[in-house]
Amino acid sequence: MERHAQSVEARAVDMRPSNSEVPQEQVPGQLEGKSTDYKQEKRKSLRARFIYGIIFLIINLKAWFFRDYGQKVLAQFSYIKACGPEGQDCCHTLGVLRVSLGCFIFFCVMLVTTIKTRKLYEARSTWHSGWWSLKFFLLIVSMAVSFFFPSKYIQIYGEVARIGAGIFLVLQLVSVIEFITWWNNYWMPDKEMKESCSLGLFTSKIFYVASVCGIGLMYFFYGRSLKCSLNIYFITWTAILLTVMMAISLHSKVNRGLLSSGIMASYLVFLCWSAIRSEPVNDQCNKQNQADGNSDWTTILSFLIAICAIVMATFSTGIDSQSFQFRKDKVQQEDDIPYDYGFFHLVFALGAMYFAMLFISWNLNNSARKWSIDVGWTSTWVKIVNEWFAATIYLWKLISPVVREPKVMDLEGSNAAEG
Incomplete structure (x- = not known):
């Protein structure tokens, strides 16, 4: 036993110098070097998301080009069997769906190859932020493959794209x-931040005034006649939702203030206005859509603004993975990726489906007018349902703590009784 103890002690003594020989002076330098590398990788990752956004914008502009001008410019696609005579099955609605499918394939490949990436030093993080030549080749292949699918499969993709677009909206x-x-x-x-609270109250008043003005303007432009009963219903129901949200926010048990409800009110008014603007051209209650189809500068400008706004919405949703995490108290480490790569590419894949639905107005059979986006009764009802769904989620978010509080108190009371 004594010999065994002495041998163990001797080995421990021999091991101490080997551990102490670690160059401690180099450790701070190594840590600083690693920190610099992590910062560089993080900057690459943050730059990469803008490149993906530009790629997404260019692809959707290409989809618009195939819809409005593909028949004239791309007649040579007739040699591709899947495009049919004179390339008709690769233009208009089917052309939009083919380009959307190519974009969807590309971002699905990126999703599969980057999902569950956690650290900046992983190979998948390097793939997400670099290797652009290879990824551009992959993008070209994805776009080209979609033009060789038979038209019936493209129609099936269009049906699936409706579901994907709905998920994207959610x-x-x-x-x-x-x-x-x-x-x-x-x-x-809190009440201690008086300056911040006063700024919030002032901002909430601005949002509510803007919402009320928006309601009034929509009545004036789109609901002046009894023939516009549907528009009057949409606007009136929106006004009711604003009133209910304000009342619940100010209720003593909720007491959430007016800022969030004011911002939400403006968002609902915008959705209602956008839904009415999407009504078909032949509707008598939407005079601003009563154009002869010519592309004046206002039509073109509003079209381009709409595209950029949707791209920005897709981009902002893609980098907002924290809103969809069950645990939001996780501490961010220095070598963690700045945003969830898999979720980012998933949103862009679903965004490709959503863009396709906007370009064809959710209708797989008829092509939309030139320089138009998201026009038709289907588009109108999609936006109205989206507005009502948004109000429902927000109202539940307001009242859920009050609804759950009695259950929590009952559980605590039962545990105290058992104790």
Whole structure:
């Protein structure tokens, strides 16, 4: 036993110098070097998301080009069997769906190859932020492959794209509501921050005044006649939702203030206005859409603004993966990726489906007018349902703590009784 103890002690003594010989002076330098490398990798990752956004914008502009001008310019596609005579099955609605499918394939490949990436030093993080030559080749192949699918498969993709576009709208809606909640907590945290609270109250008044003015203007432009009963219904129901949200926010048991409800009110008014603007051209209650189809500068400008706005919405939703995490108390480490790569590419893949639906107005049989986007009764009802769904989620977010509080108190009371 004594010999065994002595041998163990001897080995321990021999091991101490070997551990102490670690160059401690180099450790701070190594840590600083690693920190610099992590910062460089993080900057690459943050730059990469803008490149993906530009790629997404260019692809969707290409989809618009195939819809409006593909028949004239791309007649040579007739030699591709899947494009049919004179390339008709690769233009208009089917052309949009083919380009959307190519974009969807590309971002799905990126999703599969980057999902569950956690650290900046992983190979998948390097793939996400670099290797652009290879990825551009992959993008070209993805876009080209979609033009060799038979038209019936493209139609099936169009049906699936409707579902994907709906999922995208839900994700975008959750992201918007989480942003509104963050804004409210940042500007109106507590009573001690008087300056911040006063700024929040002032901002909430601006949003509510803007919402009321928006309601009045929509009545004036789109609901002046009894023939416009549907528009009057949409506007009136929106006004009711604003009133209900304000009343619940100010209720003593909820007491959430007016800032978040004011921002949400403006968002609902915008959705209602956008839905009415999407009504078909032959509708008598939408005079601003009563054009002869010519592309004047206002039509072109509004079209381009709409595209850029949708791209920005897709981009902001893609980098907002924290809104969809169950655990939001996780501490961010220095070598963690700045945003969830897999979720980012998933949103862009679903965004490709959503863009396709906007370009064809959710209708797989008829092509939309030139320089138009998201026009038709289907588009109108999609936006109206989205508005009502947004109001429902927000109202539940307001009242859920009050509804759950009695259950928590009952559980605590039962545990105390058992104790």
